[in-house]
Amino acid sequence: MAEAGAVAAAVAHNEKEGERTLNRLALAFVALGLIFAAVAASSGDVFFFRLASEALIFGGLALSVDLLLGFAGMLSLGQALFFGLGAYVSALVLKNLLPSFWLAMGITLAVATVAGMVAAVISIRARGVYFALITFGLAQVVAKVVYNVPRLGASDGIIGIPSIRIHLGLFDIDAASPAGFFLFCLGFMMLLYAACVYLMRSPAGRVLAAIRSNEDRVPFLGYPVGLAKVLAFVLAADVAALSGALYPMLRGFVSPELLYFEVSGNAVITAIIGGAGTLIGPLYGSVLIVGLRSVIGSYTSHHLIVIGSLFMLAVVFFPQGLIGFIARRREQRRLRRVAVVP
């Protein structure tokens, strides 16, 4: 028993070290965000606050892609469906019902959960490339429908969404304040991130890793694969929709472009460049991609050429992505250190 206990202890130690590395990278992300906020606030900036808030919001979308791709091994090419859904539901609630943050979030969550279940039932039986194509198709269908429904603003989208105050119990945040809304987005995304990390590190989350590794064996361990995949899919839909729900609060409008493949494709690229399976990677990746798009976009309208090339280079040279690469380097250093000590 002593020897076996040692094995479990070694495994637990390895796991803890790996998790600690990612936790530190998440803390570093928050720290960088706060430093950025201090610098930007002291210079009275608006543009970069808005851009950084947008990076965080699209980071939430990439996080939802990572839940599926990095854990359950499901490549969704239609995650914009839920992001756009969240944005539209939030916009409609704020404009037509009540300009309340919590009401918008609550209704978004409910609608996204139902939509996620429906989409899961349609797509989950297919695997690999077929699953990717079905999610792609679903998003395209919904985008075209929204594009043609006058009541949803058709091709113009919905404009004139009122600016809101977000009540957080002890204090309020004015969504129109660039710094305030940025800090709110940072806190909100870190909460979403923490919830995802918690779930993915639980025994239930590990079943997803088993599904990615060898789906056909999982039922023989007693786990219903279909149910696990539906739950993962709905969770990812909720994360994407809640992120999307922040979009009209930032921009004051929504448009059908939010549902388009470019948004879904960008989210996949972001998750992979940041590091699939790390959860914090997609947030870093989003800062990188949104930042690059803005910088390159100010010189040329062909920024997609640059981002596409970058993506190819990243896949070839850093297949684990930015954060995956850093975490692996640290792990190897640690193991070398351990090996030296007898």
Next chain:
Amino acid sequence: MTAVRVDESGPAIDRGDVFLAVEPILVMRDLSVRFGALRAVEGVSFDVVPGSITSIIGPNGAGKSTLFNLISGALRPDNGRVHLAGHDVTGKSPNRLLAAGLARSFQITNLFFELSVFENLRLAAQRLEPGWRSLLPAKASRAALQRTEELIERFELGAGATDPAGSLSHGQQRRLEIAVAVATRPRLLLLDEPTQGMSHGDTVETSALISSLAGELTLLLIEHDVDLVMNLSDRVMVMHQGMKLAEGTPAEVRANADVQAAYFGEVDGA
């Protein structure tokens, strides 16, 4: 069909005409499945007595693995029923069967190759926790960790426990294949050629492991190694061309002329 002697020390077998002394844990009745024109399994009826080691033997293509797939929920029978511990489980999904106490291993090693040996076992063992606990941090699941440790020790997998299962030697992977199935604490364990491709030394060790399991659960195995089957088993069922050819104690089966003709090939012109 000859009368059956009900021996108090050994398992009693239902042959339809004999009263059962022990209720079988697994009952198959008239199981059939076809793949197109091929009758892979045809009208097989068979019982497994709790606490026994029962083996299914037969030449390649006899339908042994297909029969396993029918029992374990991997395939649905076209005809016939399967009862597990008194409940009709015909056509139930593998995860429901596991909840009812039936686990299996695979002839072709079927593990989570990218995950560590430890994680392979923990995934199987973490089912032992009640459902809501599966949302607590994994390190909180003491029962799963303890079970995993137990199995690593018992199956001597400690040396490479943190390595990916895919990096183990073939013999170790075969052992892990059994350990993963055992980790779920089944009442009935189906082992599909557990010693497939093993060296002689590994085969001997694995055979000892299997007989050590017999005290805690019921074993049903498919095995090609006839010596191993004859030494290990309480009962043997012989399949040939999808049908049951014979069943009985190892000695009875060995003496059966049909079996010798079909399987051992020792009798000419039978």
